Amino acid sequence: MIDEKDFNSLNKPRSKKLHAKVDFSAMVSISFLLIIFYMVMIEISKPKAMNLGLPDMCGEITCGISCGPRPDRVITILLDDNNKVITYQGLLEVPDDKPKTLSYGKEGIRKELLKKNKIITEQLGDQDRGAIVIIKPSKKSNFGNLVSILDEMAITNIQTYAIVNDFTPDEAKLLAMN
Template identity: 60%
Template structure:
């Protein structure tokens, strides 16, 4: 007597592999953490003049004119530097070259002069303020070179401004 038994296949337990889901979850967590960190507003120190009255080289004011140096960049590696305001320059505008005997020497001298001025008037040292003005004819290499000089001379406060005053245009045309 043979009993008709059907052979049933053995059922295997179902197993879900969650490795891929865990990897994707970690990637999403990292992505959202990084985007959250990058979306925070970044604070930048701003060199504002002191509220106390002090006398600069050409009259009483805020004293920032003694800390300001402006660098005008033009074509053919031409660079003109002046301190203070162009209408009342502390030093007359002069053409300088790139390198250690040119702009770097000027920046180091200005840094030293600002330190002495700060010590003379009992102020905390904040360093010179450099305004870099590249013309439309200035090449990119010159702008990178001047930024390298800022790092070498340890100038903390500088700005790249692209608008020339009519007096500065005349100065570039003459020199």
């Protein structure tokens, strides 16, 4: 026969007391992967932009009033369709040279910019103060033309240039004639 003591022991299952162990190695690996992922994403998401040196509009005094830099330092580049570049130095009403139609590349706009920048720096006697280039893309020009002219600014080492969207009526006539 079964003893009452043995009977109670059969009906009550006893649980074993286990010491819980948590393995954190997988969590540590995932946390390092997440940290690396966020560091890479922060670096990739930083904006990449080209530095533009804009002209100082509080330049020398000409014509009795302060109207920006000396006109003989200013070279205006008009970007037109079919990869045409029209350039003139000074004011269009009284340009130092006749407006020229050039092409992109080594023998086109680059040669002209290097020549004009050298003349301007020799006249001023200061290597840090060269030509000021105003780039005016027309509605007919494409984005590739703008990128090409910005590359030319970097190649010719012209520090001061600006991209302007305004055309004077004389510049619009000049574009229409060419």
